[in-house]
Every structure is written in C-alpha cells, then in structure tokens.
Amino acid sequence: MALINTKEMFKKAYEGGYSIGAFNISNLEQLQGVLEACKEKKSAVIIQASKSAINYAGINTLVALVKAASDEIGVDCALHLDHGPNFEMAKKCIDAGFTSVMIDGSHLDYEENVAITKQVVEYAHKFNVSVEAELGVLAGTEDDVTSDVHKYTDPEQAVDFVNRTGVDSLAIAIGTSHGAFKFKGEAKLRFDILEEIQSKLPGFPIVLHGASAVDQKAVATCNEFGGDIAGAKGVPVEMLRKASSMAVCKINMDTDLRLCMTAALRKFLAENPTVFDPRKYIGAGRDAIQAVVESKIEDVLGSANSL
Numbered sequence: 001m002a003l004i005n006t007k008e009m010f011k012k013a014y015e016g017g018y019s020i021g022a023f024n025i026s027n028l029e030q031l032q033g034v035l036e037a038c039k040e041k042k043s044a045v046i047i048q049a050s051k052s053a054i055n056y057a058g059i060n061t062l063v064a065l066v067k068a069a070s071d072e073i074g075v076d077c078a079l080h081l082d083h084g085p086n087f088e089m090a091k092k093c094i095d096a097g098f099t100s101v102m103i104d105g106s107h108l109d110y111e112e113n114v115a116i117t118k119q120v121v122e123y124a125h126k127f128n129v130s131v132e133a134e135l136g137v138l139a140g141t142e143d144d145v146t147s148d149v150h151k152y153t154d155p156e157q158a159v160d161f162v163n164r165t166g167v168d169s170l171a172i173a174i175g176t177s178h179g180a181f182k183f184k185g186e187a188k189l190r191f192d193i194l195e196e197i198q199s200k201l202p203g204f205p206i207v208l209h210g211a212s213a214v215d216q217k218a219v220a221t222c223n224e225f226g227g228d229i230a231g232a233k234g235v236p237v238e239m240l241r242k243a244s245s246m247a248v249c250k251i252n253m254d255t256d257l258r259l260c261m262t263a264a265l266r267k268f269l270a271e272n273p274t275v276f277d278p279r280k281y282i283g284a285g286r287d288a289i290q291a292v293v294e295s296k297i298e299d300v301l302g303s304a305n306s307l
C-alpha cells in the first residue's frame with residue numbers, strides 16, 4: 001500500500017459521477033476509523049490534516065502514522081494538507097511526504113492568490129504532489145480564519161485562475177460553510193454557479209469544503225450525556241449527492257466526525273463509570289467514526305467500490 005496523489009482518483013470520480021471523501025484526522029483512532037470504513041466499502045479516500053492538526057500531532061509522526069496504517073489496513077490513500085496558509089507550510093508538507101496540498105489564498109487579493117498558488121504548483125509538481133486552491137470565501141471558521149459572509153466564486157475568474165496557475169483542483173464557494181453552525185434558515189447551495197464552472201472547465205475537479213450534514217442525533221447524544229452544543233443545521237445529504245454527480249470530486253467533512261466521536265465518548269464514559277482503560281472509550285469513538293464514514297460513502301459520496 002502507498003500514499004498516492006489525487007490525480008487518478010479525481011479522474012475516476014469525475015467520470016463516475018461520485019466524490020471522494022476528505023476526512024480530517026489528528027490521531028490514531030480517527031485515522032483507523034476512516035481507513036477501516038474505506039476498506040469495508042472499497043472506497044478511495046483522502047486523509048487530511050490542517051495546520052493545527054499538524055501542530056497537535058507532529059508532522060513526521062502524522063506522515064509515518066498514515067503510511068503505516070494505510071499499509072496495515074490495506075487501503076491506498078492520499079495524505080493532504082488542508083488549508084495550507086502559505087508557501088512555506090505547503091513546502092514543509094511536500095518535503096515530509098504529503099501527496100497533496102491545499103494552498104488557501106482565498107483571503108488574499110486575486111492577483112496575490114494567483115501568484116502564491118502558482119508558486120506552490122511549481123514546487124509540488126516536481127514531486128508529483130497534487131495542489132488544491134480556493135477561490136471565493138466560505139462563511140464560518142476554519143482554524144484561525146473566520147468570515148461572516150459568503151463571497152461566491154465567479155465562474156469567469158475560476159477559468160482564468162485555473163489556466164494561469166495550473167492547479168489540479170479548486171475549492172469553490174457556493175453556499176457551504178465551515179463549522180457546526182452553518183445555516184440560520186434553510187440550506188441553499190448555488191448549483192447555477194457550479195453548473196457554469198463545469199461548462200467552462202469541463203473535466204476539471206471541483207472541491208466542496210464545509211459540507212458536514214451536522215447529524216442531529218450526534219448533537220442530541222452529546223447534549224444528553226453532559227454536552228452543551230447549540231442547535232446546528234448542516235448541508236442536506238441530497239444536495240451533496242447532487243453536487244457529487246456534477247463536477248464536485250472531493251467533499252471535506254470534519255464536523256460530523258468530531259461530533260460523532262465526542263457523542264460516542266460521552267455516552268461510553270457516562271454508561272461505564274468504572275472503566276478507565278483509554279482503549280475502551282477511545283475505541284468507542286473509533287467505532288463511531290467508522291460507522292459515520294461508511295454512511296457518508298453510501299449516502300453522500302457514492303464512492304463505494306471505487307478502489
């Protein structure tokens with residue numbers, strides 16, 4: 001087994017009308033839960049880590065862990081930097097063995113975003129590493145960047161951006177948002193923008209961030225067992241399935257995994273007050289991650305049997 005880049009998996013996903021799940025991890029049990037689910041469903045997968053996850057786990061520890069788990073469980077996967085803040089961070093990940101990186105220049109001026117993305121692409125492609133960039137701004141909080149409003153991606157600008165940077169995939173803003181508190185009212189995604197980008201850039205893989213469904217059962221379980229998580233609303237599953245059948249080839253889901261792991265740990269500890277073996281309660285979290293990833297593969301991504 002090996003760490004692979006995203007080129008082939010996106011090509012197959014685009015042609016097959018499905019998406020690859022990109023799941024954030026920062027520890028062993030999250031990683032095992034995701035990979036076991038993908039083995040069970042024979043699904044391609046992207047394991048991703050943000051800057052804060054890398055700070056938490058250590059970059060070399062993370063790379064070694066993902067390589068070893070991919071080998072041991074028997075699932076090829078991409079290891080991707082989520083929201084790389086600058087060239088130095090992207091380079092550090094490429095040098096450490098990541099097979100894919102995101103450079104997020106979406107908060108910069110357009111020309112600065114083009115320049116920094118181009119710089120990362122030139123370096124990454126020397127090492128056969130895929131690059132994702134972002135155009136448009138999602139509402140919500142990701143690591144230390146927060147935005148209150150959506151700035152939808154302009155399709156004309158997307159074409160210019162892809163042509164000038166040589167980037168391999170593009171995260172766009174069509175109404176999804178980061179974090180557990182996505183929508184005040186009904187969820188609304190701008191499929192018209194996605195359609196226009198697809199027609200102007202045929203065959204080019206699009207990425208959706210902030211696409212957790214925010215499972216109400218997981219929120220309720222957290223709160224039933226001592227949590228205090230306010231009512232949240234995520235992106236409806238049908239909308240994500242529709243996006244996957246179009247140009248969307250990668251869907252990022254972080255919040256749902258965090259919620260289900262927290263719910264499982266809270267429940268286990270509350271119901272087993274005498275247990276103090278971490279393998280027992282973190283293991284319950286690992287099982288919950290596996291179950292939620294299997295359901296994402298079936299209901300949202302459509303990526304079963306893509307390995």
Ligand SMILES: [Zn+2]
Nearest residue numbers: 142209210252
């Ligand atoms: Zn994101």
